[in-house]
Amino acid sequence: MLELAGVSKHFGGLQVLSEVDLCVPQGTIFGLIGPNGAGKTTVFNLITGLLAPNSGRMSFEGQDLLRQKPHQITRLGIARTFQNIRLFKEMTLLENVVVGTYRHMDYGLPGLLLGLPGFRAHEARARARALELLAWMKLDGKAHDLADNLSYGEQRRLELARALATEPRLLLLDEPVAGMNTGERAELMAEIQAIRARGYTILMIEHDMRFVMGLCEQIAVLNFGKVIACGGPDKIRSNAQVIEAYLGRDDEEHDVAPSAVVCANDGDAQ
C-alpha cells in the first residue's frame, strides 16, 4: 500500500535518513521503532509532504507522493497524529473533528452563501460523523468543551478522532501512547485493533516495546537513519543488530533492554 524506496534526507550536512526502504502492506499494523533521533518522525514528515526527500521514491496505492502538497496527500487517504499533539485549542472537540471532514464537504460558494439544502445536508452529515467518531473515542460527553481543557490522554484520542474524520485508508500514529498510564494504554491498544478491524492500515512510531510487540504484525527498526531490520515481532526481538542498537555498545549509557524502553520520549524534535 505504502512504499518508500531509497529515501534519503539531510538537513545541511546532517544525514537524517539514508536509503530507507519501507513497504507497508494493506490491512496491517506496522510499527516503526528505533532509538531517539533515529529519524522516525522525519519519515512521517516526508510521507505527509511536510518535508521533501533529497532522493528516493515514495508511493501510496500506486500514486506518486513526491512533489504533492500536504493537503493533497491527505486527500489521497493518508492521515496522521503528532508526537507533540497539535489540536486546534481554541475550538471545541466537535469543531476539531468537523475540520477533519473538510475534504468531504462538497458544496460551492452559492450553496454556502444562500444556505441551500446541499450545504445543509453536507454540514449535518459532517456533524453526525464527527459525533460518531467522538463517541468511538469516548469523548462524546465533552463534544462542546474546548480542546484546550482536555487531559493528555483525551487529547491524544481527540487527535485520533480528528485524523479518522479525514476518512483515510492509511493512518500514521506518532507515539500514540506517550504520556499515558497503563490503563489508558491498554484501552488505546484495543482501540487501535478495532480501527484496524474496520479496514484501516496503520503505521505507527512507538517507544513502548510491549505495546509495539503486542500490536504490530510487522516492525521496521530505524537506527541512525538506516533501516537495520524488518520483520515480525519475534524476528525483531532476536535480531542482534536491534539489540545492539537499543543496548548500545557502551552498556553504561543505555542499560535498558528493549522490553524496558517504555517511556522514552524524543522530546519535541519535529
Place this chain on the structure above:
Amino acid sequence: MDLQNFWDVYGNLVLTLGTNALLALSIWLTLACGMLAVANAAFMGIGAYTAALLTMKCGAPFALSLAAGIIMPALIAVIIGLPVIRLSGVYLAMATLAFGEVVRVFILNAESWTGGAMGLNGIPQYTQWWHVLLAVVLVLLALWRVRASKIGRAFDAIRGDETAASLMGVDVRTRKMQAFVAGAAIAGLAGALNAHLTFFISPGEFGFDKGVEILTMAILGGTGGLAGPILGAGIITVLPEALRGLADYRLMVNGVILVLIVLFLPQGIWDPARFKRWLVPKKAAHA
C-alpha cells in the same frame, strides 16, 4: 432634536461609521486566517482612486465605478498576494506595510492622474445612506455565512495551526489567498463609497496611520466574531466626537485605549467566550 436635525448634524458621522465598519471587516478576514496583513488602507485607496477617476474622467455610472473600485484592488491583491502570502508573521506585516507605502508614494507621484499631494477634488457625491447600509449588511451576511461553513472552519484551523490544518486536507495557501483578496475587495468597496461621500480624497488618507486605525478597530472590538470589528469601528469613529472636550489630548486617548485593551482585554471588547464565563458559574477545573 428631531430626526432630520440629527441627520443634518451627524449624518456624515454615521456614514463614516459604515465605511469604517467595512474596513474593520476587511482586516478581520485576514486576521481570521492568522495573517497580520496591513495593506487594507492601501487597498481602500486603490478602490477610492479607481472609482473616483472613472466617475470624474470617464463619466461612468456610479454602479460601474463601484464595481471597478472593488475589482481593481482585488486584482492587485492577487498579483502581490502570490509572493507575499508565503511570508509569515512579522515578515508578512512588514511586506504589506511596505506595499502600502509603495501605493501611497505612487499615488503621490502620478500627479497628472491623481492630483498628487493636492488630492482629487470635486468628486460627485453619489453615495446615498442606503448604499452604505446595504454594503455593510451584504458584507456582514456573506461573512456570517462563510464563518459557519467549511471555509470559516478552515480559516480557524489555519489560525490555530497551519501544519495541522494542511494535514486535514485544507489547502492553506489558496484559503489565505482568498481571505487576502476578499479583504482587499471589501476595503476597495469602502474606499469607493467613501470617495463619493467626502467630495475629496488625498493620498495621506490612505497611509500608515489609516492602516493602523483599521487594525485598531478590529483588535479593539475583538476578532473572535463579526460583532467585534463593527463595535470597534463604532468606537473609533464616535470616540473623537465624544472626547471633543479633551481638545488636543483626544487623539492621545486613542493610544491609551489601544494599549489598555491589549493589556487587559486580549480578545477585544466583544469576546463571546468571556461573556459565557460571566454567565455560566465556574465549573470545576479539568483533570
Place this chain on the structure above:
Amino acid sequence: MLEQQFVNALSLGCIYALFALGFTLVFGVLGIINLGHGAVFMVGAYAALMTVIHLNLPLWVAIIAAMIAAGLAGAAIDALVLKPLRKRGAPHLIPMIATIGTAIILNNGAQAVFGAGTLRFPFGTVPEEALQIAGVKVTALDLGIIVLSFAMMAALLLVMRRTQFGRALRAIAESPKAARLLGINVERLFFVTSLAAAALGGLAGVLISLNSNAIFPLMGQDILLKGIAVIILGGMGDIRGAMLGGLFLGFAEVLSVAYIGSDMRDAVAFGLLFLILLLRPQGLFGKVVQRKA
C-alpha cells in the same frame, strides 16, 4: 559634486543606521517589532531642543539629555506595557500592536504639548564651521554625526562580542528559555535592551533634527518606515546588517535625489524594500534566524 553627495549620504546613512540599531536590537533580543521606536526618536529631539532653549545648556549636554529622555521613555514602555505582555506569553504580534498604541500616545502627546508646527534650534546652536577636504565641504555637524555614529556602532559591536553582557544578549536572542535555564536574568536584560535601544533612537533623533533643523511631533513616523526598510534590508535582528542597511539607504536616497529627482526618494526606499521582501525576505546581508520558543 559626487564627492559632496558622498558626504551627505554618509551622514544621513549614519543617522538611519543609528536609528535602525535600536530597532534591530529590540527585535533581536525581545522578538518584537517596536513600532514605538519612531516616537522615542521624536522624544529625543524635543528633549534636546528643550535643554538648549529653556536651560541654555550647550549642545553636547543636550545630546546627552536626549539620550536619557528617550532611554527613560523606552524603559517606561518596557516596564508598563511589554513586560506584562511577556508575562502573559502573548503571541508576538500583540506586543507590536501595543507599541503602535504607545506611538500614538507619544506622538499626540507631543502635538498637544508643543503644537503641530515645526520647531527649530536657535541660531548658533549648530556650529557653522566647515572644513575643506579635497574640495569637499564637510561641516562640523557632518563630521560630528559621522564620528559619533561610528563610535556608537563600534561600542555596540564591542559590547555584543567581547563582554559577558553581550554574550548573554546573544544567548537570549537565540532562545530566551534556554538563556533563563543558564541562569541569565532575562527580564533585566530585556529591560536594559529596551532602554539602550531607545537611547540610541533618541541620539538619532537629535542628530537628524540638527541635520535638517526641523522638529515636529510626527517626525518619528517617517523614519519609522525607513527603519523598517533598513532592518529588512540588513536582516532582522542583525546588528551589522542594520548598520550596512542604514548606510545603504542613505546612499540610495541621496543618489536617487541627485540623479532621478526628489519626488522619487521615498519610492526608491520602499520599492527597494518591497522587492527585497519578495525576493529575499531574510535581508540582503542576513539569514533568517529561527527563534526557538
